[in-house]
Amino acid sequence: MSDSWKLTLPCTRAEAEALAEDIAPLAGLDPPPVLMTSEPDPDAPDAWQLDAYFEGKPDAATIALLRGLVPSASAAKPLLARLPDADWVTLSQQGLEPVHAGRFFVHTSQHGEAPPPGTIAFRIDAGLAFGTGQHETTTGCLQTLDGLKRRGARFRNLLDLGTGTGLLAFAAMRLWPLAYATASDIDPIAIRVSAENAAINRIPLGADHGRLALAVADGLDDPLLAANAPYDLIIANILAQPLIAMAGSIAGALAPGGTLILAGLLDSQAAAVAAAYRRHGLRLAGRVDNRGWPTLRMVKRRR
Known part of the structure; x- marks a missing residue:
């Protein structure tokens, strides 16, 4: 059985773009998470969301690392959830339309x-x-x-x-x-x-x-x-x-x-x-x- 987890944090549009371009801070994680950014509400163009998919439950240091990449979320509580038994990369791609x-x-x-x-x-x-x-x-x-x-x-x-x-x-x-x-x-x-x-x-x-x-x-x-x-x-x-x-x-x-x-x-x-x-x-x-x-x-x- 897999042990897949998802961490969700709010972020700004600029943070989402910067995070997508620069994954170097995550290179030390083995394996690194799959990151997905999205715009949940088109009427709020600067209110984006970061979803990080992990193989295994991320520890406190890893969560802190992710929070450091989106400074606007410093006061937000991270949402951490264990996912059902499934392929974590497949889960991260659900909802990605062609x-x-x-x-x-x-x-x-x-x-x-x-x-x-x-x-x-x-x-x-x-x-x-x-x-x-x-x-x-x-x-x-x-x-x-x-x-x-x-x-x-x-x-x-x-x-x-x-x-x-x-x-x-x-x-x-x-x-x-x-x-x-x-x-x-x-x-x-x-x-x-x-x-x-x-x-x-x-x-x-x-x-x-x-x-x-x-x-x-x-x-x-x-x-x-x-x-x-x-x-x-x-x-x-x-x-x-x-x-x-x-x-x-x-x-x-x-x-x-x-x-x-x-x-x-x-x-x-x-x-x-x-x-x-x-x-x-x-x-x-x-x-x-x-x-x-x-x-x-x-x-x-x-x-």
Whole structure:
């Protein structure tokens, strides 16, 4: 019999996004919990909820660690409940409906129906990395990629920076199958998850065109990423402050005339992010808005 537990805490929308992007504080837990964030009431857009699924009852130190990741819940009482005998990963995925973004259809293993005709389907299970397609930031990137393809854009060398599950790299590779493709993340677990998802979705790994090269890297600071630059398409679904801090290095890795997709930012942060990249020779060429989470499409000016 399994011994599965669920810990529930309230959180803010910003905390939910930050938690989804950064699971490093949980890396010392064996096994780490599966984290799910949700917006229970659309009329209260900043009142989110964190559900953490554990194999085994979490101790006081683990509960304190989770509470520390959502400071707004410091005065809230954690809700801890033992779950019925069941697969804990399956439980964490219940209620995750498939996402249809542009021509892309993203589903979990619990969705048994056939994808809609004419769609590009990916199976991305909820787990230890961000980017299942459920969040508006990921959806916005998928919609932007779809729009680029519809307008006839062509890319030969692409980078998914902060890849999470690998989904955005997979999507770009399906649209431009002959391109060289690289995906990186600061978290080794994310790169492991990306490799597993690549196998599930029949994405070949390797350094040749039509294959995906994976790298554990802190931003652009990696020999593989430097060797593969410049890129004519960079996708960076991270957070506003890291995007601003890395504006110079990301712009420097983008070829003149290249396209940059930026996401992971709130509507109130979009102007500051765009301004940081304008200072490095990029212009805002398009924007997708999903419930307060904008996705920016920027183009590097040709010299």
